[in-house]
Amino acid sequence: MEATVVANAPFHFYTRLHLTESTGIRICNLNEMVAALQEVPGSCIYHHTHKFLQQHEYLSPEPPNDFAFWAKEALGDDVLSEKLSSIDIIQFKTIRALREKIVSVMKEHMSANSYAADRCANPGKEFWLLKSVSFIIPTSYVANNLAEFARILEKITINSIYFHIFEARLRLEKESNDFSNWIADSIGDKELADMITRLDPYTYALEDLRRTVIKLIKKRM
Amino acid sequence: MAKIDDYTPIVGQSTIDDLRLLAGKLAGKKVCHYNSTAVGGGVAEILNRMVPLLKELGVDTRWEVIKGGKKFYEITKKFHNALHGKREQLLKSDYEVFLETNRKNAAEANLSSDIMFVHDPQPIALVEKKGSNKWIWRCHIDVSNPDKEVWSFLSGFIKNYDAAVFSSQKFSQILPIRQFLIAPSIDPLSDKNKELSPEAINSVLDNYAVPRDKPIITQISRFDRLKDPVGVIEAYKLVKKYIDCRLVLAGGTATDDPEGLAVLSEVQERAAGDPDIHILMLPQDDIAVNALQRASSVVLQKSLKEGFGLTVAEALWKGKAVVASNVGGIPLQVTHKYSGMLCNTVEGAAFNIKQLLNHPQYAKKLGENGRNHILNNYLLTRHLKEYMLLFLSVFQSQDMVYL
Structure with a gap:
């Protein structure tokens, strides 16, 4: 694939900044959690399954979602924590589907373990349901071919990469991430697009993800 | 006083670019901070650093301080202790002095900025004069276990704001308005934190x-x-x-x-x-x-x-x-x-x-x-970014906002 093949449509880079909003809802046990998770906005589910990607980039020992962390640290339920940690978020195309999975894991765990439903978090370890308010802002960066695309990826804010890989796919319910969609549709390189789609971004630190995507593109060029 | 570009070597160019981008989205909006003191204490310390940086970024910002007598500050000190969970004896006349001081200030103040950003309980009742502009109440206090009487009194004003801000989720409350979580920050270029030989x-x-x-x-x-x-x-x-x-x-x-x-x-x-x-x-x-x-x-x-x-x-x-x-x-x-x-x-x-x-x-x-x-x-630049996002958020109701 020629690095300078002109895309059918340019890629406009956006960035994403966020603010945390509290619902004011405090959860003390798993029963309450299951009930609340079925009611709260999707932005709550998104917040508690994605916060770690940016906030805890340097605190990697923490489990990959807040529900798993709470199950272990507050409820002392290592088995539930492991089940929640193991939910493969990349498999879910919508927040709705991810919510249903989390709730079903919790319900199954309560059915199988009579102690689980009412075991209370210690005082101060309750779960506060929060949500992410995202602000999507266009940047001045526009790529017309793969070479430009790779050059911009090297210098653009990590928040932009986060938006196009994670948020656009799951929150805006696109089939794949924005990079793969553009490379397939506008550059016409389905194979490279698939390689990027097959990455599990949840297993990378954000800067590693940046490097990996750039490497795949450069190798292709 | 540090300039915004002085923070680039610490936080990186992209963070500073984000701040400029956000400031641009606030063009034409006037912001007014209101608190109880210009010097001393954590709120004044943060505002002393933040207000000049917001101005430099192009956000039309001013900072006003409520004026009150000795009695008013004795009462608000009791409020402060009560919000921390300490039992305080508050008389009906104390609430009256509190309200009278706020109303006297409100009568003389310019409360017409697009965003009125009120810090802590002292000026909280200025909101009685709220017009069609946006009002935000910023609580810097740990109110995880507040005295019920004082909290109930303050809640009567909080509900008239467009949003509240707390430093930690542990401090948030069930409220009829939106509540955001914004942690405080330190300034890496202040005398307290800058590099020393x-x-x-x-x-x-x-x-x-x-x-x-x-x-x-x-x-x-x-x-x-x-x-x-x-x-x-x-x-x-x-x-x-x-x-x-x-x-x-x-x-x-x-x-x-x-x-x-x-x-x-x-x-x-x-x-x-x-x-x-x-x-x-x-x-x-x-x-x-x-x-x-x-x-x-x-x-x-x-x-x-x-x-x-x-x-x-x-x-x-x-x-x-x-x-x-x-x-x-x-x-x-x-x-x-x-x-x-x-x-x-x-x-x-x-x-x-x-x-x-x-x-x-x-x-x-x-x-x-x-x-x-x-x-x-926890650096000042993150705090600045979140305050500007907060100012933008009060004009929006969605969870995904395209600017």
Whole structure:
């Protein structure tokens, strides 16, 4: 694939900044959690399954979602924590589907373990349901071919990469991430697009993800 | 005073670019901060740094201070204590003085900015004069367990705001308005946190007669029982049995605060006869605080209760190994055994200090992790970004906002 093949449509880079909003809802046990998770906005589910990607980039020992962390640290339920940690978020195309999975894991765990439903978090370890308010802002960066695309990826804010890989796919319910969609549709390189789609971004630190995507593109060029 | 570009070497160009981008989206909006004092205290400290930076970024910002008499401030001090959960005797006349002062200020003030950003309870009732503009109430206090009567009184005003802001999720409440979570921050370029040369550090230590011949354990805080200075000395004494070290307890106390002087007296009594305990009174000497933290092997914050506990962020920013109580906002700043050590007791504090003094490489690693955590989450630039997002958010109701 020629690095300078002109895309059918340019890629406009956006960035994403966020603010945390509290619902004011405090959860003390798993029963309450299951009930609340079925009611709260999707932005709550998104917040508690994605916060770690940016906030805890340097605190990697923490489990990959807040529900798993709470199950272990507050409820002392290592088995539930492991089940929640193991939910493969990349498999879910919508927040709705991810919510249903989390709730079903919790319900199954309560059915199988009579102690689980009412075991209370210690005082101060309750779960506060929060949500992410995202602000999507266009940047001045526009790529017309793969070479430009790779050059911009090297210098653009990590928040932009986060938006196009994670948020656009799951929150805006696109089939794949924005990079793969553009490379397939506008550059016409389905194979490279698939390689990027097959990455599990949840297993990378954000800067590693940046490097990996750039490497795949450069190798292709 | 630092300029916005001075922060680039610390936080990176993209962070500064984000701030400029957001400021551009606020073009044409006027913002007014309202609080109770222009100097002294954490709110004034933050506003003194933040307002000039917002102006430099092009956000039309002003800062006003409510005017009140001695009685008004005595009452708002009671409010403050009551919001922290302390029982206070408040009379009907106290509420009347509070309201009268707010109303007098409201009558004379310009409250027409597009965004009125009111800090803490003192000016909260200005919202009675709310027009069609947006009003935000910023609570800097730990209200996780407030006195019900005072909270109920304040809630009558809070519900008229467009949004409230708390420092931690633990402080948030069930409210009929939107509530955002924005943690406080430290300024890496302030006198308290900027880099210091070894000569400058030594000069401060010489000045306060603290030799550097032994590892130094330091707690910086005012002489207040909630900061547990006596517990700090007890922990030091447990450590001292095994490791020769010095303790620096540095802080201030207002001369008109009888409890502060009593605590200082207890601390001096407890420290009597030990030349390796240094009790230093350093009101408003930020360079000295900076130097003492930098000269320490371990920084301690053994509070019994804490709002956010920004002295922890200050020490972590300097790459120091920190031992701190598992209270208030401290666990947000310290992940146990990763970016510092958390403790719940005197014995636990002593055990952690010993571990860190005996394993300097481990202490160094915790300090490095802690500095990264502060860099990513608790610097003034993050705070600026979130305040600008907050200003934008009150004009939107969705969870995904395209600007």
